[in-house]
Amino acid sequence: MKPILSIASTTIGEAIRRKVLLIILLIGVLFLFVAPGLGVLSARSETTVLRGMMLGIIQLTSAVIAIVLTVYMIPNEIERRTIYTILSKPVTRWQFLVGKYLGAIGALGMMMALMSSIMILVFWRLQSADVSQLADLAKAPVMYFIQMCLLASVAIFFSTFVSPLVNFFLAGGMYLLGSLFSPFFQTLSENPNTAQVAKIFALVVNTILPNFSNYNVQNPIINPNQTIQNEGAYYLQVTIYGLFYIGILLVGGILIFDRREV
Amino acid sequence: MAAAIKTTKLTKSYKSRTAGRINVVDQLDLHVEEGEIFGFLGPNGAGKTTTIKMLLGIIYPTNGEGYVLGKEIGDMEVHKQIAYLPERPYYYEHMTGPEILKFYGSLFGISDKAKFDALLERVNLHRDTTKTISQYSKGMQQRIGLAQSLINDPRLLFLDEPTGGLDPIAHREIRDLILSFRDEGRTVFISSHELSEVELICDRVAIINRGVIERQGKLTELLKGGRIEITVDGVSEQFLRDMKISDANVRSLPNGFLLDVPEENDPNSVIDAVRNSKGSIISVVPRRKRLEDLFVETVTSKPRVTADGGAQ
Structure with a gap:
């Protein structure tokens, strides 16, 4: 366990100093x-617009950080030969990969925590939101964090066998597909009127593709008229779903990385 | 003496789009004894780094077998007793020297600050503890690399081009450190192009060329066969003819003749013969065979053969 934690903490230390990530975070x-200055421009309720806008900014920024952070992680270690000094020590490849992953989500978590804190601060100071409203607001970044952990595991998986550029498009593409089209494929596979071939295709895609849209819980937060029935059970279910997928992707990545010539 | 490294027909091959299957390392039989400094020499692309990576278990052999410290390569128990310093190593630039040692120490479960301080002192970096790696010179980076490689008190060190790109002072510092490793009973496996350096410190060497070990043995034995240049004057024509017969090269000089005699021929008998023929000796210069001569002689002009049998 000690090597994993050491690799993870070193990865965090490196990630929070990477200029490209800091620039994305700064933006x-x-x-x-x-955002509070732009909310007044909308015809809709200022609070509604501000919530949607801020959660959107956090989600988009986090997704870009997650991809940029993870696609270069393994290739950089190989290119700079740091991996050789580490793997020549009593460190197995799975420990290395898991350490890098934990470091990545640790750094990502810190950056997301910073953005979420700013959002909470803005609502507390400018919108005079009470504690329950702020707690309600904080649910979305927590779910986004799980979503980003899932995205990071997709990118880490691909980074064990494709180049960073290809990985960028693969992981980004899967995120977009999983966020935007998962409900579509789900509906398609469950619709009795769908042709059998299309149904099977939709089912396969929907099963393989992680459903990132599970974590887009902003709608009930932005619009109080929408609710998630049995909210606690839903959050628990999608968290387990995410951990399951992360586990599968990490094991897959380990199996590939274990056989890879570095 | 026990073998620190022993390989039998160790082979690594890759598929090439143009040349079929290429043996980057071909049936390597290597024997490194414990407690010696072993030089692993070869031109660029000869298979030196590939061999080291196989011995470290970082890449996997296609064929053959290898043992490091008596255990099969890749065994994690071995990793506790070895160290590796790659060519032009890179360390996390935001870290300071003590942080680097702390990190690499943690991979062994070592957190002994006194040990880290002693290692920094040993490599003469104890005054630069607040500098980050990005502020280190090449020589300092190489020294922190050696310090990290000593963290686990290794029995066997793999050093890949340890003096590459360093200035003469840094060269000397690294060389002294490597010699001190042998004094401590450690085995050092050095892959290098710096032949003069290798000649100074290595007990035995192997020369690999295009994946094949061409020479392997003690330096003193491999470098046998030097020559002695004797400049003489006033010797007879008959004497010169006799010399040519006895495997000596004879060249005419403005002030006499140069007799280039193999080291194994007794130079005293040549000197006596000169005197007997009423000649005079002007100079006697031994020309020792250098590692560079042996290296060039070994690696020049040998066609590459692919695993499929084709030549390139």
């Missing part, structure tokens, strides 16, 4: 500060 933070 996200700037937008969060600017």
